[in-house]
Amino acid sequence: MNTSILKNAIFVFAFAAYASAAMAEGSASDEIAKYREMISDGNPAEFDEMRGEELWKKPGGPNKVSLEKCDLGKGAGVVKGAYAELPRYFADTQRVQDLESRLVTCMTTLQGTAEKDITAKPFGGDNYKPEIESLVAYVVGQSKGVKMNVSLKHPKEKEAFEIGKRIFSYRAGPYDFACSTCHGKDKQRIRMQDLPNFNNKKDAQAAYTTWPAYRVSQGMFRSFQWRLNDCLRQQRFPEPKYASELTINLTMFMAVNANDAVYDGPGLKR
Template sequence: MRSHHRRAAQGVAALFILAAATALGQGSPVDEIAKYRAALQDGNPAELWEARGEDMWKQARGPKKASLERCDLGLGPGVVKGAYSELPKYFADADRVQDLETRLVWCMVTQQGYTEADAKKNPFGAGNDKKADMEALVAYVTSESRGIRMNVPQSHPKEQEAYRIGEKIFYYRGGPHDFGCATCHGDDGKRIRLQDLPNLTKVDGARKAYTTWPAYRVSQGELRSFQWRLNDCFRQQRFPELEFASDASIALTMFLARNANGAEFDAPAIKR
């Protein structure tokens, strides 16, 4: 009776909406998001961060009034081109595995005279009035690896250990929601709401995901780095806060970066 009519009306409404959507040339919601992303490719605001980062790299700064042009990112002092494609890696002078941000902190401390606390403070920007130097430097350095194949080393025992520890952290479930990275990123073809989730346990998913960070996040209005991505994932996992350039962040980055080996680096990118 009434419910039958309502169901019939709903059926008609659904058909109408589908017809209208097809007439407008609209695909599924996920397809439309892909179209939106394609339209954003031109004029990526990340270039503004890249330009600022390049200036910062060359500028004499800190108590020692030195530039970062002698900073060794793994390919020799001052060599920026291709450096990100081989990070994280073991550095003999620090006797530990370091990712890009940790290495930048290292150079800021040893060459520019900043304290470690100063180098690490305010790592993530929040508007024009609260810019993060680190994000600009990351944008510049990563832009110099664009088009280069990921080639993260696994020869040093500490590199191998960092990978294995990173893998354990990836599967570590905790907090009130029992979440771990694998909860969202351990399966093929899944999405959270309408956001497709890369399967980071497989080479294909790891490659697609890792090679597109850092990225200008339109919703944030900021250039966001991989350190930021990890930090924000853990926040949403209901964990306490992941410390910037911490050991766990390096190990996890090692796990994901090495899984992406062989893929062409394609960042700074632009995302929703």
């Protein structure tokens, strides 16, 4: 190996070696913050955004049309800033929808794809990357830097928020857990991770505005539906249906709590 060339170069193999650094001075969460800082410029979610943009603009589904006519709430085809106002009530479907359920609507109505083909395996895995996941990356990326502004004007929106709030503190399952068991007080942790307290506006904003995100430990971009699905799994709740009413209501509750914060996704998580 030609070592002389390395003389003026400094390597930062950020994704490879953070575990050993965690033993150094400072608390574990300081080290995690340092690690996040180190990798913040190199978010592989950008690749998902690129793929998502291509998919958005390319004719697809049995109807061979693109999603460029898809109305995400700000008019047909408007992607910029759309995520910062979701979930919202949609008159055509007569219900409150989050980004992912709305994408399902567009993919079924515009492109003619069968709903079950989208919702059967909506999350990525080994050698498998569903289109909807990349579309999510693209759409949320177009709201980066936009202030969260989720409305509660429509009665259905208000209703979704209220139900979401209840679900958040609804205790059930073999462990008698609610979301609020871990996310309702300060200084709760799961393993080494500090958990956001959703009763605290700052925490609620910071958490919501950095999801969806690229998960380094999984080497994959993860959507908000995935986030909720995995939270419910850890609570030992039954697996929710993809883009179901329960998950939309919960999203509504969390999104409204994040209002006025600047959206900063796709995020980068350990």
